[in-house]
Amino acid sequence: MDQPASSGLVTYELRGQVAIIGLDRPEKRNAISDRVVAALTEAVVRASSEAKAAVLTGRGPHFCAGLDLAEHVEKPLIEAVKGSRTWHRSFDLIERGAIPFVAAMQGAVVGGGFELAAAAQIRVAESGAFFGLPEGQRGIFVGGGGSVRIARLIGAHRMADMMLTGRTVGAAEMERWGGVNYVTGEGEALDKAVALAERMAENAEMSNYAVLNALPRIRDMSSEDGLFVESIMSALTTATPEAEARLRAFLEKRAGKVEAPKDA
Ligand code: 1HE
Numbered sequence: 001m002d003q004p005a006s007s008g009l010v011t012y013e014l015r016g017q018v019a020i021i022g023l024d025r026p027e028k029r030n031a032i033s034d035r036v037v038a039a040l041t042e043a044v045v046r047a048s049s050e051a052k053a054a055v056l057t058g059r060g061p062h063f064c065a066g067l068d069l070a071e072h073v074e075k076p077l078i079e080a081v082k083g084s085r086t087w088h089r090s091f092d093l094i095e096r097g098a099i100p101f102v103a104a105m106q107g108a109v110v111g112g113g114f115e116l117a118a119a120a121q122i123r124v125a126e127s128g129a130f131f132g133l134p135e136g137q138r139g140i141f142v143g144g145g146g147s148v149r150i151a152r153l154i155g156a157h158r159m160a161d162m163m164l165t166g167r168t169v170g171a172a173e174m175e176r177w178g179g180v181n182y183v184t185g186e187g188e189a190l191d192k193a194v195a196l197a198e199r200m201a202e203n204a205e206m207s208n209y210a211v212l213n214a215l216p217r218i219r220d221m222s223s224e225d226g227l228f229v230e231s232i233m234s235a236l237t238t239a240t241p242e243a244e245a246r247l248r249a250f251l252e253k254r255a256g257k258v259e260a261p262k263d264a
Pocket residue numbers: 027028029031032061062064065066067068069070084087108110111112113134135138140141142143144
């Protein structure tokens with residue numbers, strides 16, 4: 001396994017076209033310290049240049065226990081703001097970057113860990129995974145983009161419920177809430193996530209880029225502006241040689257058809 005320079009906290013493996021980035025601090029339940037954010041950012045930048053898709057995973061029984069609380073006792077106010085903005089920059093490279101990400105989750109997905117997973121385009125959770133936002137109990141607030149990303153995924157009312165009451169939510173319910181795309185058996189999330197990433201890696205890069213960068217922006221626009229930007233993106237992707245080749249392949253019966261889902 002190939003390690004990025006700053007690490008020991010985050011593993012990096014390139015498996016074909018898919019990069020697997022792993023939080024690797026199981027003794028602290030993969031809590032995210034400043035050094036973890038730096039190592040994660042380095043790994044994400046590397047993946048964005050040499051892979052076509054990536055998987056985020058966490059070693060041990062839990063995906064991630066969120067912010068490293070030990071680092072945040074007596075932190076000066078300005079450092080806390082800067083720290084949060086560093087998380088934002090890092091997670092933005094995942095949400096609106098160059099390649100799509102799948103988060104593979106087991107056990108606790110807590111606070112900043114949920115914020116990290118929310119930046120990925122696809123979330124896969126093992127059936128025993130559980131989600132929590134204990135910021136209210138800790139006397140803090142989300143700072144890794146959760147108030148935007150998690151609120152939009154599951155609804156601000158559900159996020160408020162989790163933050164105010166300390167309610168934890170299991171994988172099946174989180175799937176119903178829209179916070180998880182796939183629920184797997186125990187020990188199966190990583191394989192499922194890699195399989196999904198391998199599929200995404202086969203798409204035209206420009207199409208993936210448009211999904212990552214146009215969809216979240218269009219969501220923030222008026223319908224009128226969104227439809228206009230959609231037309232431009234649509235024309236741009238269609239004008240690429242790769243689109244031309246893929247469209248021809250279909251018309252000449254060399255490309256796969258769209259299939260009904262296996263469970264239909
Ligand atoms: C930690 C952290 C952490 C564990 N920061 N050290 N996050 C939280 O409030 C979650 C706090 N953690 C927990 O509730 C539990 O640890 C878990 C449910 C995740 C896992 O429980 P368990 O029984 O498997 O592990 P443990 O025995 O509690 O933890 C093992 C060690 O990890 C222990 O340290 P040790 O020195 O006693 O061995 C824990 O103290 C340590 N540990 N979680 C630091 N988070 C950008 S803003 C985001 C805001 C947030 O993320 S708020 C949510 C913070």
